[in-house]
Amino acid sequence: MISSILHYEFLQNAFLSGIIIGIIAPLLGVFIVVRRLSLIADALSHVTLAGIAGSLYLSQTFTGLALLNPLYLGIVASVSGSVLIERLRRLYKHYEELAIPIIMSGGIGISAIFISLAKGFSTDLFSYLFGSVSAVSRQDLFIVVVIALLVIAFIYLFYKELFVLSFDDEYAKASGLPAKWIHLLFMIVTALVIAASMRIVGILLVSSLMTLPVAASIRIAKGFKQAILYAIIFGETAVIAGLVSAFYLDLAPGGTIVVISILILLVVIVGKKIAMSVRA
Amino acid sequence: MAQVPLIELKNVSFQYDYTQVLSNISLKVEQGDFLALLGPNGSGKSTMLKLILGLMKPTSGQIELFGQPANTFKKRELIGYVSQKSNSFNSGFPATVKEVVASGLTKKIGLFKRHLADQNEKVMQALRDVGMDGFANRNIGELSGGQQQRVFIARALVAEPKLLILDEPTVGIDHENVQSFYDMLANLNEHHKMTMILVTHDVDTVSNRISHVACLNQTIHFHGFKNDYDSLSDDQLNAWYGHAVRKIHHTKEEKTQ
Numbered sequence: 324m325i326s327s328i329l330h331y332e333f334l335q336n337a338f339l340s341g342i343i344i345g346i347i348a349p350l351l352g353v354f355i356v357v358r359r360l361s362l363i364a365d366a367l368s369h370v371t372l373a374g375i376a377g378s379l380y381l382s383q384t385f386t387g388l389a390l391l392n393p394l395y396l397g398i399v400a401s402v403s404g405s406v407l408i409e410r411l412r413r414l415y416k417h418y419e420e421l422a423i424p425i426i427m428s429g430g431i432g433i434s435a436i437f438i439s440l441a442k443g444f445s446t447d448l449f450s451y452l453f454g455s456v457s458a459v460s461r462q463d464l465f466i467v468v469v470i471a472l473l474v475i476a477f478i479y480l481f482y483k484e485l486f487v488l489s490f491d492d493e494y495a496k497a498s499g500l501p502a503k504w505i506h507l508l509f510m511i512v513t514a515l516v517i518a519a520s521m522r523i524v525g526i527l528l529v530s531s532l533m534t535l536p537v538a539a540s541i542r543i544a545k546g547f548k549q550a551i552l553y554a555i556i557f558g559e560t561a562v563i564a565g566l567v568s569a570f571y572l573d574l575a576p577g578g579t580i581v582v583i584s585i586l587i588l589l590v591v592i593v594g595k596k597i598a599m600s601v602r603a
Numbered sequence: 604m605a606q607v608p609l610i611e612l613k614n615v616s617f618q619y620d621y622t623q624v625l626s627n628i629s630l631k632v633e634q635g636d637f638l639a640l641l642g643p644n645g646s647g648k649s650t651m652l653k654l655i656l657g658l659m660k661p662t663s664g665q666i667e668l669f670g671q672p673a674n675t676f677k678k679r680e681l682i683g684y685v686s687q688k689s690n691s692f693n694s695g696f697p698a699t700v701k702e703v704v705a706s707g708l709t710k711k712i713g714l715f716k717r718h719l720a721d722q723n724e725k726v727m728q729a730l731r732d733v734g735m736d737g738f739a740n741r742n743i744g745e746l747s748g749g750q751q752q753r754v755f756i757a758r759a760l761v762a763e764p765k766l767l768i769l770d771e772p773t774v775g776i777d778h779e780n781v782q783s784f785y786d787m788l789a790n791l792n793e794h795h796k797m798t799m800i801l802v803t804h805d806v807d808t809v810s811n812r813i814s815h816v817a818c819l820n821q822t823i824h825f826h827g828f829k830n831d832y833d834s835l836s837d838d839q840l841n842a843w844y845g846h847a848v849r850k851i852h853h854t855k856e857e858k859t860q
């Protein structure tokens with residue numbers, strides 16, 4: 324395995340991207356889960372798909388765009404989607420969750436149109452839907468690195484504000500924090516992480532990498548920093564083990580990563596039950 | 604320098620979509636006041652506090668904080684707040700008591716800065732003040748409702764605000780701890796010049812600690828020294844409230860103004 328990684332650039336790209344995503348997706352995921360925004364991550368990933376499908380279609384139709392990396396339009400779509408969701412949530416103050424099906428079905432609908440317009444990018448599309456060990460390019464890796472730096476800078480700079488906002492929205496506003504702006508930035512950063520993670524885990528499974536490790540970590544964490552730490556450990560374990568098994572078994576990494584995440588979650592849930600009954 | 608009132612409401616009215624909640628409220632709170640805000644359920648007490656805190660905007664009228672119009676007032680760290688439903692937070696939230704109390708320093712520390720040098724000491728002191736220092740590393744969701752409420756009070760105290768706004772802070776706290784909590788407020792008020800606005804239905808317990816009383820029922824029916832409030836007749840109060848209210852009967856212990 325190690326020698327293959329040293330040998331093949333595509334494996335280096337996949338593993339380096341995977342390791343980075345294994346950190347940033349659960350890191351942001353902790354904030355997403357405690358703020359009950361898990362479904363928004365799902366909606367955004369489907370909007371990203373619309374951008375990807377659109378880009379694949381354009382590059383097929385216009386030869387000048389043949390080399391355009393679909394990730395760019397994917398990022399544009401998911402960031403616009405995040406801003407739109409915010410708009411809708413404010414419009415439907417008492418039905419905030421309504422924004423999710425609107426954006427999600429919009430994303431899938433537009434994707435479906437592009438996919439049927441363009442005939443035959445099935446293999447490419449499959450790798451975008453479920454992730455891929457072989458399809459990650461140097462440029463993809465570069466995009467992932469840039470996004471990771473942005474995400475980590477954002478969390479580092481706004482950690483305490485994000486904590487207050489997540490824990491107690493009203494208190495954040497009463498303290499005079501620029502809650503609206505930080506929230507908007509947060510949504511944009513979420514969109515970026517989704518776009519970055521998609522290459523490895525695939526669009527349909529992106530949100531799971533943001534939520535499953537967190538679901539396990541909040542079962543056992545006492546504090547917030549601890550929850551972040553455990554989530555990253557679980558996420559990283561799932562990504563690395565998932566990529567290795569996907570490589571050897573020739574499976575889509577999205578599938579292996581999610582299944583391993585669920586196994587980790589089960590172990591944590593059952594382990595905690597046992598630990599508690601032993602103590603009792 | 605002439606003292607400006609910490610809070611001044613000028614002809615403030617507020618309505619939710621269709622219901623008029625506050626009408627023509629004018630009220631000044633001076634530095635050092637310990638004001639009890641009284642009124643029956645639904646009289647608009649929480650609404651008035653939310654207007655002061657900038658959580659909502661008045662439909663008409665002006666609010667000034669520390670001499671500045673509320674909508675341009677930036678130093679919100681000078682105001683501490685314990686809301687009526689602090690325990691409405693997500694109880695599965697993974698946070699320690701210490702993390703929650705430290706979050707009260709967020710505005711004071713300021714954007715892009717990480718923490719204060721003496722942050723830990725301040726947090727522990729605030730926890731000692733509410734008798735919760737033994738729970739510093741416990742998960743907030745694992746505490747009882749009353750214990751959680753004390754942690755939220757510590758979160759408001761930790762930034763050492765000049766003005767403390769408390770919306771029924773003692774709900775769920777047992778009798779003994781309510782007493783020591785009010786003792787602590789009285790001490791902060793007297794020795795640290797912390798101005799207090801306290802919404803309570805439990806007038807008897809606070810009566811010998813407060814300096815002023817305001818009676819609210821859509822509009823301010825009375826605002827003045829506590830002694831003047833005590834000399835109001837029961838009929839008067841009933842007329843304002845529309846039903847009998849308990850009055851303060853602690854005449855022996857009263858401080859003279």
Ligand SMILES: Nc1ncnc2c1ncn2[C@@H]1O[C@H](COP(=O)(O)OP(=O)(O)OP(=O)(O)O)[C@@H](O)[C@H]1O
Pocket residue numbers: 619620622624642643644645646647648649650651687
């Ligand atoms: N979000 C809201 N939308 C519409 N009306 C509201 C809302 N919140 C409160 N009200 C109404 O405003 C009035 C004042 O409410 P408020 O919460 O300020 O009362 P309160 O004096 O704090 O009462 P309590 O003693 O029960 O806490 C009530 O009649 C209530 O029905």
Ligand SMILES: [Mg+2]
Pocket residue numbers: 648649650687770
């Ligand atoms: Mg109230």
